[in-house]
Amino acid sequence: MAELEPGLSVSVSVPASTANLGPGFDAVGLALGLLDEYAVEVTPHPGHLRVLLEGQGADDLPTDARHLVVARLREALEACGIGWLDGYGLRVICRNAVPMSAGLGSSAAAIVGGLGLGFALARGGDLTEADLGLVNTRAGIAEGHPDNSSASVYGGLTISWMPSPQVVRTARPVLHEDVAPVVLVPRDARLDTATARAVLGPQVSRPDAVRQAGRSALLVHALTSEPGLLLDATQDWLHQEQRREVYPVTMGAVDRLRALGHAAVVSGAGPTVLCLTTAEVAEIVVQEVRSWADPWQVLQPGVPTVGLQVLGSEGARG
Numbered sequence: 001m002a003e004l005e006p007g008l009s010v011s012v013s014v015p016a017s018t019a020n021l022g023p024g025f026d027a028v029g030l031a032l033g034l035l036d037e038y039a040v041e042v043t044p045h046p047g048h049l050r051v052l053l054e055g056q057g058a059d060d061l062p063t064d065a066r067h068l069v070v071a072r073l074r075e076a077l078e079a080c081g082i083g084w085l086d087g088y089g090l091r092v093i094c095r096n097a098v099p100m101s102a103g104l105g106s107s108a109a110a111i112v113g114g115l116g117l118g119f120a121l122a123r124g125g126d127l128t129e130a131d132l133g134l135v136n137t138r139a140g141i142a143e144g145h146p147d148n149s150s151a152s153v154y155g156g157l158t159i160s161w162m163p164s165p166q167v168v169r170t171a172r173p174v175l176h177e178d179v180a181p182v183v184l185v186p187r188d189a190r191l192d193t194a195t196a197r198a199v200l201g202p203q204v205s206r207p208d209a210v211r212q213a214g215r216s217a218l219l220v221h222a223l224t225s226e227p228g229l230l231l232d233a234t235q236d237w238l239h240q241e242q243r244r245e246v247y248p249v250t251m252g253a254v255d256r257l258r259a260l261g262h263a264a265v266v267s268g269a270g271p272t273v274l275c276l277t278t279a280e281v282a283e284i285v286v287q288e289v290r291s292w293a294d295p296w297q298v299l300q301p302g303v304p305t306v307g308l309q310v311l312g313s314e315g316a317r318g
Contacts (some may be wrong), residue, residue, distance in 0.1 A: 004042045004088045008315035010120040011039035012127075014113040015304050016098040017105035017151035017180065018274045020224075021214040022234030022265040028160045029151030032104065032181065033301035037095040038069055038113040048089035057097040065221050069114035075138065076118020092117075099185055101192050103268035108148035111139045125289050126263025135308060136160075140168035148268060153174070153305035157223055164268045173224045175303055180282045184253060184273040186238065187295040193269040200242055200251060207235040223276075230262060230263035240266050247271040247295060260288065 001061045016034040020026070051063040051070060061067060065074070070092055074084050094113075100106040115135040120127050123268040127135075136153045140146025146160035150170040157175040158299075162168055204212075215235050222233035245268070250271040257264035257275055262285055272298075275285050281299060289298050 005045035009041040011311040014109045017148040018267040019147035026145040029147040031151040032157040039090045039093040041090035045089035068110040070075040073118040074113025080122035103270045103272040105148035112152040137168045148209040178278045183299040185297040233265045
């Protein structure tokens with residue numbers, strides 16, 4: 001069985017993500033420039049685990065093996081033939097900048113980050129393109145829908161699908177350089193994904209499915225070639241309206257922005273609102289939202305072209 005030498009350490013960064021983008025339900029993802037950073041160090045204390053939390057969720061998340069980053073770190077190590085805390089200890093630090101339960105892929109980022117830490121630790125501090133593929137597959141399977149996790153793995157715009165329950169595939173179209181996301185995060189409201197998904201029915205009508213398929217195709221074209229079509233391209237029939245009662249303030253913001261001609265959608269499972277616009281129009285959107293009485297945190301995070309990456313490493317594996 002492989003071993004880890006005390007003193008080996010690895011740190012990674014992982015971007016937030018927004019998913020669906022209207023009609024791309026469970027398939028289309030976009031990385032956002034809000035970065036979580038995770039670090040792990042091998043210690044000479046067999047069986048000992050210490051987890052330190054900073055930033056978002058620091059007062060609420062577990063500080064033991066139940067932590068999502070730690071659980072996926074363990075998964076990656078064991079996949080590489082390294083026994084969990086067998087002959088060594090670990091010190092894990094999670095610095096979270098991605099808001100939680102907000103529709104910005106915080107759980108996907110944690111899963112991707114934990115897997116990335118584990119594979120990088122096992123490889124002596126590196127992640128290859130093949131490793132990113134492993135992370136992408138395992139994270140997509142863990143989430144059950146790879147839209148958020150794939151964007152966190154690769155950055156930029158992603159389209160992901162699962163041809164079977166154990167296979168994840170991802171295409172990476174090039175986002176048009178003029179596309180600029182504006183993100184509206186409610187200052188108080190939060191909603192877990194399970195609650196948001198529970199209100200969706202098991203069936204959709206044929207007319208809605210046909211319309212949704214057409215807009216999904218248009219969405220990819222608008223994001224990569226013709227941003228002027230984003231308002232039409234982000235129309236959805238499968239999930240946003242069905243969730244209106246769960247987050248009426250969110251849908252109210254979407255309605256107001258779309259009435260003004262801006263391509264606003266629910267970010268992932270919500271309650272954050274994503275507005276896909278261009279650099280020259282983004283400030284107009286920002287000023288519009290700031291004129292409202294509703295308490296929104298308005299962000300212009302940009303879209304990173306790189307996803308999961310190793311920030312640094314020290315030591316060597318024995």
